Amino acid sequence: MTHSHSHGTPESGPPRRVLATFLALIVATIAVATAIGMVALWPDATTPKGQNPYGAKNVSILSATVKGVVPFDCGSGGEGPDGLPMVAGDCAKVTASTKAGAATFTLDAARFKAGIESGDRIKVIRLRPPGQAASYEFYDFQRGLPLALLALAFGVVVVVVARWRGLFAILGIGVTLFALTEFMLPAFLAGEDPLAVAVVGSTAIMLVVLYLAHGVSIRTTSALFGTLCGLGLTAALGVAATGWTSLTGIGSEDDQTLLAVAPGMDIGGVVAATMIVAGLGVLNDVTVTQASAVWELRALQPSASARETFGSAMRIGRDHIASSVYTLVFAYAGSAMTILLLVNAYQRGLAEIATTEQVGEEIVRTLVGAIGLVLAVPITTAFAVIMAPKGTPTDDAEPEVEPTGPGSHREPSADTRSLQ
Incomplete structure (x- = not known):
């Protein structure tokens, strides 16, 4: 009977505290290394800036x-x-x-x-040139109010449904935007190594966002380790694929203008860097889901072996892989829809358009992101199986640390609460 393991077993308390301390040291080391990397790669005041065509006099x-x-x-x-x-x-x-x-x-x-x-x-x-009457040209529609209302509606829905976790997830979006606009994009323009910038920036984002949205726990740490492994694999694949397929990053007039504004930028390296950033959200989703699946399986089958738990979690992971790969394909197809429509209107063959710079870049980005995502599933599952508590649901009392605050009360079941 699984209930024969009582509350006071020697394996229940101290081993988990030792593991938590050990993992905390590893995460702290990663955080310090990431901070050092950001300081070393942080762009200085010489970051190139193009002339705003609408900021000229008159x-x-x-x-x-x-x-x-x-x-x-x-x-x-x-x-x-x-x-x-x-x-x-x-x-x-x-x-x-x-x-x-x-x-x-x-x-x-x-x-x-x-x-x-x-x-x-x-x-x-x-x-309004000097000495001449003012003339006007159409610029764009005003979208500030509709966009603000949509953002507000998004925030309200997320917070109402997900409560405190939703609120902290929205704060995570703010952290992501800050890292992109204040560190990664300026560093790209300043000519820093795009791959190093993407890896360091993405690691910093994940360190903050994962713990902010999902709480500080061993489960979240297992998802973090899987995510970082996926990032590393995606980075390596991105560099190899960019060189192998001869992607230059100059597939449109906008790309050429960008290179003229920032001639020191490695625009080919930026292509590989975008593969890391583009797949970050889906990769995070998969790793968090796999870690949660392992914890739930352990709660339901505490006597199952590590091999059995891994196999059960991978069956869940395979379904998630399929849906996530579709997500990547649909996302990239949607972003390149105008190009695809134009090419289709010209009645050019699929094989011909797939090898063009613009479409080929999206294809490579999709495939590299998908490979990194697929490989992250078994890696994350293995980390989670190793770290998940063993024994009966009442043995390894290690409640998940939830974000606290007004209204943060939750009511988990008695069987699963101690395994979080």
């Missing part, structure tokens, strides 16, 4: 409200002067009100066909 961007739209025939017949296809149809003369007065400008056929009408809130570029 150029400004104003908020405006559309007052009138009048279509007219502008001779857009479907073919440009260079023989390339262009949108056919009418252009439009638009009148809008701004804080500087009335603004009148012309929309080309493509923008007019995309849709604009009276009452729309837009932004316009105001050009």
Whole structure:
């Protein structure tokens, strides 16, 4: 009978405390090494910055409200002067009100066909050379309020459903954005080693986000170790695949402009670095799920051997691998949808478009991310099986450390609470 193991067995308390202390030292070492890496790679004040085309003297961007739209025939017949296809149809003369007065400008056929009408809130570029009257150009629609409301709705839903864990997950998003905008992107532009920047930055993000969202526990640490192994594998594969497939990082005019602004940047290395960052979210999801699966399996079958627990967890992991690989493919296909539509409209073969720089880069990024993700599953499962408590659900009392705060009360079952 599994209940024959009583509360006071010698294996129950001290071994888990020793393990927790040992793991804490390892995590602390990783954190210190990551901090040293960030200091060494942190970009200085010489980070290249391009000239803002809308920040020049006598150029400004104003908020405006559309007052009138009048279509007219502008001779857009479907073919440009260079023989390339262009949108056919009418252009439009638009009148809008701004804080500087009335603004009148012309929309080309493509923008007019995309849709604009009276009452729309837009932004316009105001050009006023010395001694000349101001002229205006369409810049974009105002999206600040809708985006803010969507972000607010997202935050409310996450917090209401996931409560304190949801709140800390949102804080994790803030940490991620800070690491990207204040460290990784400037370091790329400054010419630092892109792979080192991506690995150090991603490790820092995971160290904070995992413990912030899932609490400080041995279970979370097993997920962290699996995630870091997945990051390392993805980094190695990314470098090898980028060189092997001759990805240069210069697949569009924007890439060329970026290289002109930051000539010291290793843009080919940035391609490999993006493979690490792009798969970070799905990789984290898989490792956390696998660690949780092992803990739950141990709670349900405390007498199962390590081999049996590993096998059961891997059966769960295989299902998760399949869905996660689809997630990667769909995400990258969605981001490259415009390119795919254009290529399909030109009726070019799949084999031909797959080898182009733009599409090939997405394919390599998907495959490298998927391989790293798949390999992280058995690695994380092995870590979790080694670290998960053994014995009956009442033996290894090691409650998970949950984020605390008002409203953080939770009601786990009596059988699983002690195995977290």
